[in-house]
Amino acid sequence: MNWKIPLTWLTLWSILLLCFPAATQAASGDKKVRLPDFPVLINGQTLDNAKLKYPFFVYKDITYLPLTWEYTRALAISLSFDQDKGLQLGMGGGQLSGRFIGWKKEAFRPDLSGSNPRNRAYTATMPDFPVTISNNYIDNGSEPFPLLEWNDVTYLPLTWKYAHDMLGLELVWDENKGLNVIGGQQQVLGAIYYDDADYLYMYPELVTEPGRGGLKVKKSLEETPVWMTEEETGELRKRVEELERKNAGEPVSLEMKDDGLYYQGLRLLTKEQITVSPGEAGMAEIRGLKGTRFELPSGITLVSVEKTTAYNTGHSLYEYRTFLILRKEVSEIKELRQPLDRIIANDDGSFWLVSNGVDLMRGKLLAGSRRIALLDAKGNVRLANEALSESGIVVPGVSTPGLKDLLTDDGKLLIYRSGISNDGNFTPQDTQGYYWLDTGFNVSKADALDALAREESSPDRPSLNKSVYMGSDRKFYLLRTKNNTIFNYSDNKTGRWYDDELLATQ
Numbered sequence: 001m002n003w004k005i006p007l008t009w010l011t012l013w014s015i016l017l018l019c020f021p022a023a024t025q026a027a028s029g030d031k032k033v034r035l036p037d038f039p040v041l042i043n044g045q046t047l048d049n050a051k052l053k054y055p056f057f058v059y060k061d062i063t064y065l066p067l068t069w070e071y072t073r074a075l076a077i078s079l080s081f082d083q084d085k086g087l088q089l090g091m092g093g094g095q096l097s098g099r100f101i102g103w104k105k106e107a108f109r110p111d112l113s114g115s116n117p118r119n120r121a122y123t124a125t126m127p128d129f130p131v132t133i134s135n136n137y138i139d140n141g142s143e144p145f146p147l148l149e150w151n152d153v154t155y156l157p158l159t160w161k162y163a164h165d166m167l168g169l170e171l172v173w174d175e176n177k178g179l180n181v182i183g184g185q186q187q188v189l190g191a192i193y194y195d196d197a198d199y200l201y202m203y204p205e206l207v208t209e210p211g212r213g214g215l216k217v218k219k220s221l222e223e224t225p226v227w228m229t230e231e232e233t234g235e236l237r238k239r240v241e242e243l244e245r246k247n248a249g250e251p252v253s254l255e256m257k258d259d260g261l262y263y264q265g266l267r268l269l270t271k272e273q274i275t276v277s278p279g280e281a282g283m284a285e286i287r288g289l290k291g292t293r294f295e296l297p298s299g300i301t302l303v304s305v306e307k308t309t310a311y312n313t314g315h316s317l318y319e320y321r322t323f324l325i326l327r328k329e330v331s332e333i334k335e336l337r338q339p340l341d342r343i344i345a346n347d348d349g350s351f352w353l354v355s356n357g358v359d360l361m362r363g364k365l366l367a368g369s370r371r372i373a374l375l376d377a378k379g380n381v382r383l384a385n386e387a388l389s390e391s392g393i394v395v396p397g398v399s400t401p402g403l404k405d406l407l408t409d410d411g412k413l414l415i416y417r418s419g420i421s422n423d424g425n426f427t428p429q430d431t432q433g434y435y436w437l438d439t440g441f442n443v444s445k446a447d448a449l450d451a452l453a454r455e456e457s458s459p460d461r462p463s464l465n466k467s468v469y470m471g472s473d474r475k476f477y478l479l480r481t482k483n484n485t486i487f488n489y490s491d492n493k494t495g496r497w498y499d500d501e502l503l504a505t506q
Helices: 005-019 021-028 069-075 162-165 230-247 447-457
Strands: 032-035 039-043 055-059 061-067 077-082 085-092 122-123 130-135 136-138 148-150 152-158 171-173 178-182 187-194 199-204 214-218 225-228 250-251 255-257 259-262 265-269 283-293 303-312 316-326 329-332 342-345 351-355 358-362 371-375 382-384 412-417 433-437 443-445 468-469 477-479 485-488 492-495
Touching: 032 055, 039 069, 055 122, 055 148, 069 077, 069 477, 077 468, 077 477, 122 477, 130 199, 130 283, 162 171, 225 230, 230 468, 259 283, 265 303, 265 316, 265 329, 303 412, 351 433
Parallel strands: 039 178, 085 130
Antiparallel strands: 032 122, 055 061, 061 152, 077 085, 130 136, 148 152, 171 178, 187 199, 199 214, 214 225, 250 283, 255 259, 259 265, 283 303, 303 316, 316 329, 342 351, 351 371, 371 382, 412 433, 433 443, 468 477, 477 485, 485 492
């Protein structure tokens, strides 16, 4: 057998390997990718992948996003490149500002100058530079789904870790519509503050066109929200405020005397309690003393006093006291030194006294100030927060102006427990969720609302008092705080709208 020819070829192949190590290394880093066989959308806009200059690819069943200027702007991904640090990605790129009249949303216009036949073979390569995402270094070579390059553009794998956790994108899959990548959205829909038989009424998070007030959303969630004029919004707010006043008591006159503050000849506060020392820091002065009365069928009268102390720094301190008047005897309900939002009558002659909390500033509530107390017919008060060792308790529907009956047929009250102890240390405990509460302070888990309770720990949601709304139809509506989404939990329906549907574009 002649071994000379094979040996000659082996020697030549070894020389070629030594001469072209870079070419061999590049070939080993090549990745076969394919075009997706499903639609891809950016913020609800379906893309023609066959015509995109930089199409979406699929590698190991994961969709890859091309990090071009158009995509990163549309999805609010910040992108920078440094010779030493390499590629750096993060949240917050694109045109996110816009809280002023005249601002317009920049429309997403993908480059459709490409041609991407489905039968063509596509090959991507591994980038040769460092990658950092949201200040996290990515060891790209060891990642199961690495960032790739195609035609000098870097591609990002849309894994949950990268897209959702690190870049704040929302990935929505639909069997018919395909993969929808959502990001860079202006939040337009704000808190729900009223509803009727047909609509939810919402505050706007921003207004960019003159004359616009709030928004109304059809309860079917199948139609685009409609802007209301400032006049329409103002008239509605007047009706809402009138309903809120009925729930929150009747304004009454208080009388200042030399020795204190009086209501119908009964002293509520001493002179010292309504006086500020001239030497007190900030040159404070009492700016206001307001009274609110609740007449209960049992013959008990509750009077709440709001005291406003103003400082020359421009800040004001609000203090609240609630007094119980029974047979001309006055006693303070010290457990509720905060505003009363609703009083709920029970069949046994007792009343639930509900406070949604003390608003420190711009919706930020004082910790432990969401409270419920039970007032019996004899004037005795017991705080539910102490009985249940719960720092925060919310009664869903208390802030719904048109919802009158908050009790079930068997006299139970639906509450939401924060899962934080009332021991002064605010210790987490395994009680977070919805419960049924009776006047004996017995509780039972509202199992049907467990999924709703889990929403409370979602980073896409603000505090409960802003995002969960129990309508006058006793259905739960959830506002998710990004991407303008409302979820009707009771009927399992979702409405999602993109900011370019709600705002003018350019």
